[in-house]
Amino acid sequence: MPIIEALGRIDEITRTVAALEGREVTAPTGRSDSAAAFAPVLAAQQPSTVGAAPGAGAATxxxxxxxxxxxxxxxxxxxxxxxxxxxxxxxxxxxxxxxxxxxxxxxxxxxxxxxxxxxxxxxxxxxxxxxxxxxxxxxxxxxxxxxxxxxxxxxxxxxxxxxxxxxxxxxxxVAPAEPAPAAASAAPIAASAMPAATSLAGAGIDRQALTDLLLAAQLQALLRSAS
CATH class of the missing domain: 3.90.1720.10 (endopeptidase domain like (from Nostoc punctiforme))
Structure with missing residues (x-):
């Protein structure tokens, strides 16, 4: 997912998860703290070719x-x-x-x-x-x-x-620098989100909502590993 699109969906996903938990969510006044914090993490996940020799895009x-x-x-x-x-x-x-x-x-x-x-x-x-x-x-x-x-x-x-x-x-x-390995797995967070995902499915929410929920879990895991 492109960085801009992912950042644009973080607030929406966060509000969806909060609503499922019965919490109040204030209307966003711009990019949220979580989105701002996640920006460098997202950037780090993108393949880097800065400084690589000509034609080095696919080489490692x-x-x-x-x-x-x-x-x-x-x-x-x-x-x-x-x-x-x-x-x-x-x-x-x-x-x-x-x-x-x-x-x-x-x-x-x-x-x-x-x-x-x-x-x-x-x-x-x-x-x-x-x-x-x-x-x-x-x-x-x-x-x-x-x-x-x-x-x-x-x-x-x-x-x-x-x-x-x-x-x-x-x-x-002459090749893109090797990315640092992720410090934490998203698996435990994703597992904890499954009860809410089940509730969504039972309420007739479409597959995209379920996908967004799991994406939120992955974002949270990456944010925690970056903190």
Missing amino acids: GRAIVDEAKTYLGVPYVLGGNDRSGIDCSGLVQQVLGTLGIEAPRRVSQQQHIGTEVGSLAEAQPGDLIVTHNADHVVIYAGDGMIVHAPYEGRTVSYQPNYLTDADIQTIRR
């Missing part, structure tokens, strides 16, 4: 890592750009390209795509880590691991990250 950091791992064992070849042999920036370009993300060929160009991440501690799976002087680029895989094409005589590897912030020129996020 995990998908980048998974695709990079399909190159494990491919030999390092300077200037290589396929599974017969590949270098560090070629790996990045091919992996991102497969997922529909446009990426230039050279590390010196790749260091400018997406949006910058402040430090290694903030890195998420799929982020690109570029070393000083744009000498090398690796793909952060999460849990302190990286995927990269190291150097001549080696193959594409999945290994512990050996870089520190002192080694890093920039970290680039």
Whole structure:
């Protein structure tokens, strides 16, 4: 549901639930406190593409890592750009390209795509880590691991990250940031709403009203988790 539509229905749903409980409800004078409080929660549930590289709408950091791992064992070849042999920036370009993300060929160009991440501690799976002087680029895989094409005589590897912030020129996020998991489940609230839903059904209220009641329960759960 679009944010504006959801916010517009919060007051209506709240009044419906209150009426079922026999409480008095004052006429709204604008957006209610609950609607205002819920606005950032709703916004957080929307997919974010801010700062993502061009074409990154459907890609995720995990998908980048998974695709990079399909190159494990491919030999390092300077200037290589396929599974017969590949270098560090070629790996990045091919992996991102497969997922529909446009990426230039050279590390010196790749260091400018997406949006910058402040430090290694903030890195998420799929982020690109570029070393000083744009000498090398690796793909952060999460849990302190990286995927990269190291150097001549080696193959594409999945290994512990050996870089520190002192080694890093920039970290680039080329896929939308991963959303934070919800802090609470709506299930207990929805379950508590079922007696009222049964009353509505018995009174001949249509299915939309029942849907609204359950939506109200979900909104309440999210509001509680955000408080």
